[in-house]
Amino acid sequence: MLHVLHDVPLWVTALVLIVGAALYSMGLMLVTRMIYGVDRLSLNNEVAGFKFAVIGVFYAVLLAFVVIAVWEEFRQTEASVRNEAKAAIDLHRVTFALPAEAGTEIRKHLIAYTKDVREHEWPTMAVGEPSDIVVKDLDRLSKSVFNVNPASWQELALYQDALRLLAVMTDNRNERLDSANGSMPGILWFTLIVGGLITLGYPAFFGSTNLLAQVLMTASLAVLVAIALLLGLAFDYPFTGEVQISSYPFDQALRQMPSLWPPP
Structure with a gap:
């Protein structure tokens, strides 16, 4: 699913799904009409109508549940991206109150991390993978924060805040990496596809x-x-395809990371 969204334009995927579903449903209906005839099939209308109502409602509820669930996951991942970028901005500001040499080292690695997330990790997340470059950036950033030696109570308090912000960045990065591979288990996709085939075949x-x-x-x-299946598919992979979360929060973060404080 992930590679289909990445390699195939969304409109092509939509066209294939819509045309395929329509051809399957209408084709099956026309075949049964030719085999059994309208008069014989019309005898099923009353009894089959009630059964189709039950099947239709069940599948509609299941489909709605899935679409809402993946949409909520999509929004939560968006929030994780924003929180990671905001934590990077806050950490950058805190470094100006830490020992000068240590603060400069942290800012250097923090800016490199923010740039590489935008330029390298966004493309790799589109195929469900982290960026090795960003992994190294985060290791260097973490090491530079851990190497700080606070010289006063004020610096100690700010250092604790820096550790907290680093943890926020790391946790939110892990959240977006987990979401990149989709949140819906394969068994649920299997159930949706089989349920769709049954629902679309019933009018025959x-x-x-x-x-x-x-x-x-x-x-x-x-x-x-x-269309409902397409929505679920598009939202299930928040960094792949044309419906994806933007790296804009990291663009904004870079604009708010001056090399001097206060900024000119």
């Missing part, structure tokens, strides 16, 4: 003398199911 058991109306109703159902 109905018979209507108005062929055009039945074709249009069947196609409309197929399009709705395909």
Whole structure:
């Protein structure tokens, strides 16, 4: 799924899903009409209608649950990105109150980390992988923070804050890396696909003398199911494809990291 979103444009994926679902549903309906005839199929309308209502409601609830769940996960990942960038800004400011040499060293590695997250880790997260460059940047940044020797109670308090901000950055980075590979388990995708096939195949058991109306109703159902599945797929991988979380918070962070304090 991840590589499909990365390698194939979203409109192509949408077209394949919509056309495939419509062809499957309408094709199955036309085949059953040719084999059994409209008169025989129309005998199923009353009984099958109640059963289809149950199946339709069950699948609609399941599909809605999945779309809402991946959307919430998408928003939480967005918040993690913003929190990581804000922690980087705050850590940068705190370093000006730490011992001068140590503060300069931290700022150097912090700016390198922020730049490399934007330039290197965003492309690697699109394929579900962390950036080795950013891993090394974070190691250097952590080491530079751990090497600080506070010389006063004030510096000690600020150093503790620097450690807290470093932990916030690390935790939120781990959150976005975890989200890059998607949050929906494979069994849930399997259930959605099988449920979709059953739901879209069920109209084939109905018979209507108005062929055009039945074709249009069947196609409309197929399009709705395909669009809902596309939404779930797009939101499940927040750093892949055309619907993805922007690196804008890190762009803003870099603009708020002056080399001198107070900034000119």
